[in-house]
Amino acid sequence: MNTTAAPESHATEHGLSTAGYVRIALILAAITGLEVSTYYVDFGRLFLPALLIMMVIKFVMVVSYFMHLKFDxxxxxxxxxxxxxxxxxxxxxxxxxxxxxx
Amino acid sequence: MWFTLDNLATAHDTHEGAAHSSTGLSNVKLGMWLFLGTECLLFGGLISTYMLYRGRVGTGPRPSQVFDIPFTSVSSFVLLMSSLTMVLAVSAAHKRDDRSTNLWLVITALLGATFVGGQVYEFTAFYNEGMGFSTSLFSSSFFVLTGFHGVHVTVGIIMLLALRGMLKNNKVPGSRAETVEMIGLYWHFVDIVWIIIFTLIYLIPA
Amino acid sequence: MANIENFATPSSAMGALKRPVVTKGWREWVFTVDHKKLGIMYMATAMFFFVVGGLEAVLIRLQLALPNGKILNADLYNQMFTMHATTMVFLFVMPMAAGFANYFIPLQIGARDVAFPRINAFGFWALLFGGLFINLSWFLGGAADGGWFMYAPNSGPIFSPSHGVDFWALGLQIAGIASLTGAINLIVTILNMRAPGMKLMRMPIFTWMILVVQFLLAFAVPVITVALFLLSFQRNFGATFFDVAAGADPLLWQHLFWIFGHPEVYILILPSFGIISEVLPVFSRKPLFGYPFVVFSGAAIGFVGWGVWAHHMFASGLGPVSVAVFSISTMAIAVPTGVKIVNWTLTLWGGKLWFTTAMKFAIGLIVLFTIGGLSGVTHSVAPSDTQQTDTYYIVAHFHYVLFGGAVLGLFSGFYYWWPKMFGKMLNEKLGTWNFWFMVIGMNLTFGPMHILGLQGQPRRMYQWTENRAGEGFFNLAFWNLIASIGSLVLVVGVFLFLVNIFITARSGKVAPLDPWGARSLEWMTSNPPKEHNFDSIPTVHHLDEFFHRKYAEDANGQMQQIATAEEVLKQLEDNADAHIHMPSPSYWPIVIAFGLPVTCLGVIYSIPLAIFGGLIILMGAFGWALEPSTAPDTDFDPPSSSNTSKDVVHVG
Incomplete structure (x- = not known):
């Protein structure tokens, strides 16, 4: 494991700032709120596609920003x-x- | 992909030093992402089993009869926020800010423990409502899927706390920032699996 | 000369146990993290299970040699064919290929070890313990008896009341962990540890095929993990996942098993394809014909291999659309396989053929695998498959591809690489006998099974009766007897190989540096290779780098020898790295691996034991995490002064 070869500061150059991460988290929280609202409000035919799309958006956001895949x-x-x-x-x-x- | 790898390799050739990596990427990180890729097939199989069996309740309760959406929404939110604290720990580790790293790691572990505690509570409640592990195909596949996820979270909590102890005593072999980052990747993965479970299992009725 | 310091004694290893101190006797093997030692251990383990599985096969054939066989009762017969297949697939071919991969991948890409040496050691021990765990069931109430793909309801408690299936499911789970960790390790190794200049399209074909196989393993193993977990939960904790009476779909098991199982068959065959793609050019004195085609057809097989699994389930009532889709994809996957056969044949074409034993086995593979491949194409036609399903025709098919393909390829690898691994030449004359006995034996055994199968003999019947054997050419009695005799011929063939190993070890000819006039990097080092593989890491400029260091084009475009193998090697030695730190041995891999079977025994017999096993694993994990993969400089006693200098080379 040649971990020592990788410069430690490397990843931060590409990551977000603390405020950036908080902003992502707020968006994720908002989407979650919207998801939960489908339990109380009738979305009609949009119900299923809306939930699936929101799920995919949350998934991709965590993977891209929190897991750095977008910058890596x-x-x-x-x-x-x-x-x-x-x-x-x-x-x-x-x-x-x-x-x-x- | 081939071209990406080879271009990296060429750039690296000029670099002296035999602790080489052909792609210039870290072994551990490559291995971790590959592992997470394989985990998709593990959870995919469990989720598919649940999807196939969610309506087969026999004489036991139906999903909509036992699920407590407000409660699960809160614990889902807790796990989601633990991803934020995790990424802040990783970010602090890269800045070599040990105090913040330790703090965020502990908070992440606490949020994770809250989630697992909620799951234990939920399982107990289901059991009291007459939904045991072997009550129906629905209950077995539900418990296996969410149980596997819970075990993953628990392993994550153990790793977070162990990591915090090792950081404090300066016992992390290799790069500290990278070790935090790897455990972070695992943790976020557990979170995105729950994003899927929350929607497919809880919010979409059988 | 390189100054190897990996035997220096680390004095203050972190963790509960001190780091293993020098490595002599059995400790040299038990705590090693060296990829070459582990490769040999993988191969020895696989060879042991090959003999076990072979004996099981002989018992099966003796039972069926004559009508109303009395050697085994029905129950024992079921256990025998289940364990024969399980052993051969999971405990022989896969570990043998893993052994070759472990030994030769770092050498072929010009590395000194794999990316994660301790994970490598863990993988081996997990495989060994998993294999022993499965076979433990023989002594604890009977082995698994549901067939190697363990369909429901045969896997359930009614038809399989012993603990055999529990041992089978949990043991395969352990072996699966070994495969998964091995796959991640080898993929990272191949992507990341290549010598300078070793671009992907300069990698030897064996390395390429192993890369494809490891991707298949990495993504296929988790699927069977799910299936096995569901099965264990059903048998041990009261779930009903495959119980029709409880409303379950038993086809769920079939899907999960074959989503894994079909990539699995390419996992079994591609390493052998890789081996003969090394052997054929060397003994044809020509480069491999169409290198990129062989690479990309291998990758294509790896890709399309994910879309054909349901052809194992044509007789299960999938519905016409599914059957049509999977039928077509199955026909399609024959194309890249055919491309490979064409490439190998054209490699032979016009070459100066040298019929060594390795070459004979390689050519044997081309011929016999083609027969098996063609009968495979007949299965892709769903109507004919419906007639062939669960008959001996299927048994004939998969033994032609697995024995005629995978096993002959592995034997080709033994004869080709033995001098590299052990510094001695296997006896060629005995090898020729070995080859002919195996090839004739296999055709006698499996050839008649085509006829038996098309006549309708079911694959798992434990007895047949004379009055229903039929007459004339299609007489079942005659062909069953021939098949059984053939299996004994096969036994002689394998026995000759074991004799050959024995003779070679005692009085074999010492291998010259480059006995075959080889082409790839693994031959650019001593026989057997040094602990650190290469004194200096070569810079690669060509596909077939070793060949191009020995030969160059003259003015007329003819290849002329410009250097001997000895001279090439000397060049590397003259530029040797001064200090090379190899990864240090470790206790933790075997500790964690040992925790796995303990946990699994606990799952079957008593939960406290499972918790105890879990604690062993947890303790091992902590020890592992606290221990640097390479002992740090301060760990050495006395601290090696050279460790501070810039020319220290850390590996792994």
Whole structure:
């Protein structure tokens, strides 16, 4: 593990400031509030797509900003999203054979 | 990807020193991201099992009968905020601000413990409402999925506290900032899994 | 010469136990983190399980040699075929490939060790303990008996009341952890530890195929982890995930198993493809034909391999759309495989062929794998597959690809790399006998199974009766007997290999530096390689770097020798790095790995034991975390003055 080779200040150059992180957290909190509101307010036909879209936005925001993927080397994104896309692909296909999607 | 890696490699060739890394990236970080990629397939399988079985309640309670959305919303919010405190710990570690790093690590662990405590409470409540582990396919798949997630959070808490102790006693082998960052990546991953679970399992009714 | 300090004694290791001090006798192996030692340990373990699995196969064939076989009862027969397959897949081919990968990947990419040496050691011990754990069930009430893919309801308590399936599920879980950690380790190693100039498209094909395999493993293992967890929860804690009576879908298991299981078959075959892609060019005296095609077809197999799993389930009533989709994707995956066969054949074309034993096994693979591949294509046609499902035709198919493909490739690797690993040449004459007995034996054993299967003999019947054996050419009695005789021929073949190892160890010819006129970096070091692999890390300028250091084009465009292997090696030695710190041995890998089977035994028998196992793991994890992977300078006694100088080279 040649961790010592990596300069320690490297990642902060690309990360956000404290205020930036707090702003991201506030947006995440707001989206969560909106998500929870679907439990009380009837969104009609928008219910399902709205929830899924908000879920994806929150997911991507945490991965991109809190986990630095947006600022980091593309190789990391490549490794992680390969796993994610593979998982979504095979499991949706498997669920489809059970007629899960209608 | 090939080209990215190779360009990095070329740039690195000029660099003397045999503790080399062909891509210029850290081994640990590459390994961690790959591990998180593989975890997607683990949780994907558990979530799919739940999705398939969520409506099969037998004589037991239905999801909508036991879920307490306001309660779970609060604990979801707590876990989400622990991601903020975690990233602040990582940021402080990169600035070599030991005091803040320690503080944020402890707060993160406390938020995580609050979440796990909430989960224990929730499980107990479900059990008292007649939803045991083997009551129905729904209950088994629910407990396995959220239980696995809870175990991941618990492991994260242990790592956070151990890390804090090691930082304090100056016992972290290798780069301190990177170690904090790696545990941070794990922690955020646990959080994004819960983002998915909260929507798919709790908010979308069976 | 390089001054190797990895044997210096770390005096003040952190953690509960002191760092292992020098390494002699058994300690040299038990606490090692050296990728070469671990590679050999992987191979020895795999060889042991190969013999175990082989004996199980012989018992199966003896049972079926004659009508109304009496050697095994039905119950024991079920255990035998389940454990035969489990052993061969998980405890022989996979660890053997892991052994080759461990030993040769760092050498082929010009590295001194893997990225995470301790994780490497942990992976080996977890595999060994997992394998022993599964086989422990033989002595504790009977082994797993539901077939290697353990479909429900055969995996449930009604049809499998012993603890066999519990041992099977938990043992595979342990082996899976080993595979996962190994995969992450090797991927990071290949991406990050390459010598200067070793671009991806200059990597040897074996390294490429292992890279693809490790990606498959990394993403496939978690899927079976889920399946095995669900099974364990069902059997040990009262869940009903695969219990139809409780309203479950037993197909869920089939999906999870085969989402893992199909990438798994490429995990089994691609390492052998990689091995013969090294062997064929060397013994054809030509570069590999179409290197990029072999690389990209390997990557394509790795990719498409994720979209074909349901062809194992054509007979399960998936519905016409699913069957059509998976049928087409299965036909498609034959294309990149075919590309490889064409490339190998064209590598042979016009070459100066040298029929060493390694070469014979490689050519054997091309021929026999092609037969197995073609019968595989017949399965992709869903209607014909419906007739073939669960017959001996399937057994014939997968033994042609796994024995004719994977196993022959591994044997090719043994003969090719033995001098590299042990500094002695395996006996070529005995090797030829070894080869012919194995090839004839395998064709006698598995060839007749095509006929048996198309005649309708089910793959898991434990007895057959004479009055239903049929007549003439298609007489089941005749072909069953031939298959059983063939299995004994195979046994002789494998036995000859073991004899060859024994003879070579006692009185084998000492290997010259470059016995085959090889092309890749692993030969650019002594036989066997030094602890630190290379005295100085070579800078790579070509694909087949070692070859290009020995040969260059003259004015007429002809390849002429410009240096001997000895001269190339001398050049590296003259530029040797002064001080090389190799990763230090560690107790923790084996401690954590030992905690796993303890925990699993506890899951089956008593929860307090499981908690105790968990504590072992936790303690090991703390020891591990507190211990630097390389002992720090101050840990050395006396502190080595050279450690402060700039020319110290840290590895791993």
């Amino acid at each position: 080397n593309k190789v990391f994104s490549w490794l992680f999203y390969t796993g994610l896309i593979l998982a979504v692909g095979v499991y949706c296909a498997a669920l489809a054979t059970f007629k899960f999607f209608g």
